[in-house]
Amino acid sequence: MDDTPNRLPTALPALRSRAREAGFTMSSEDRTGSLLAALAATRPGGRVLELGTGVGEGAAWLLSGMDRASRLTTVELDPAVQAIAREQLGADPRVTFVCGDGGSWLEDFDGAPFDLVFADTWPGKFTHLDRSLDLVAPGGTYLIDDLVPQPGWPESHEASVDGLLAGLDGREDFRCVRLAWASGLLMAVRTA
Numbered sequence: 001m002d003d004t005p006n007r008l009p010t011a012l013p014a015l016r017s018r019a020r021e022a023g024f025t026m027s028s029e030d031r032t033g034s035l036l037a038a039l040a041a042t043r044p045g046g047r048v049l050e051l052g053t054g055v056g057e058g059a060a061w062l063l064s065g066m067d068r069a070s071r072l073t074t075v076e077l078d079p080a081v082q083a084i085a086r087e088q089l090g091a092d093p094r095v096t097f098v099c100g101d102g103g104s105w106l107e108d109f110d111g112a113p114f115d116l117v118f119a120d121t122w123p124g125k126f127t128h129l130d131r132s133l134d135l136v137a138p139g140g141t142y143l144i145d146d147l148v149p150q151p152g153w154p155e156s157h158e159a160s161v162d163g164l165l166a167g168l169d170g171r172e173d174f175r176c177v178r179l180a181w182a183s184g185l186l187m188a189v190r191t192a
């Protein structure tokens with residue numbers, strides 16, 4: 001089976017070209033993007049949160065799966081990379097960009113929970129994990145990627161990932177599935 005996605009968001013070529021110009025190499029790969037779009041599509045009128053916008057490739061995938069009533073909030077520390085996402089996706093009324101530290105945002109946020117949380121940076125994944133899981137609505141999904149060891153990982157990172165996975169698997173209020181696919185993903189669905 002060829003698992004290369006064949007239905008790409010329309011904004012993707014422009015985002016990729018701007019990412020190349022900016023030297024940004026941390027965007028999600030297409031298979032992960034296609035899963036993001038499919039998960040977003042399971043939630044008509046859904047509330048979606050992305051932690052770590054980057055240049056907006058993940059956001060483009062999420063928006064491509066969301067219906068017109070769904071809403072995406074995406075948080076990024078680096079204004080220069082998020083400017084690319086704003087430039088390419090900012091005309092879409094479904095997306096709200098937040099520029100700032102994801103950890104501070106998680107601590108301060110007091111709105112309604114989310115149906116889908118894509119935690120794609122340190123806060124919400126390696127820090128503030130409980131807080132980001134608290135923001136997942138019943139039946140909602142928490143997704144993380146970049147879990148398969150890479151040659152460039154710092155020495156301690158693999159142990160951090162193992163600890164993260166074990167902690168998530170140990171949560172009684174989530175059902176977890178590990179996907180040894182793309183960059184390595186874990187999907188956790190809130191059961192209570």
Ligand SMILES: C[S@@+](CC[C@H](N)C(=O)[O-])C[C@H]1O[C@@H](n2cnc3c(N)ncnc32)[C@H](O)[C@@H]1O
Nearest residue numbers: 026027028052054057058076077101102120121
């Ligand atoms: C893996 S990239 C995000 C890729 C994007 N989600 C996608 O799917 O294409 C991680 C991003 O997190 C950002 N970041 C790093 N520390 C952060 C923090 N404390 N708060 C928010 N964003 C942060 C980085 O600047 C980087 O753009």
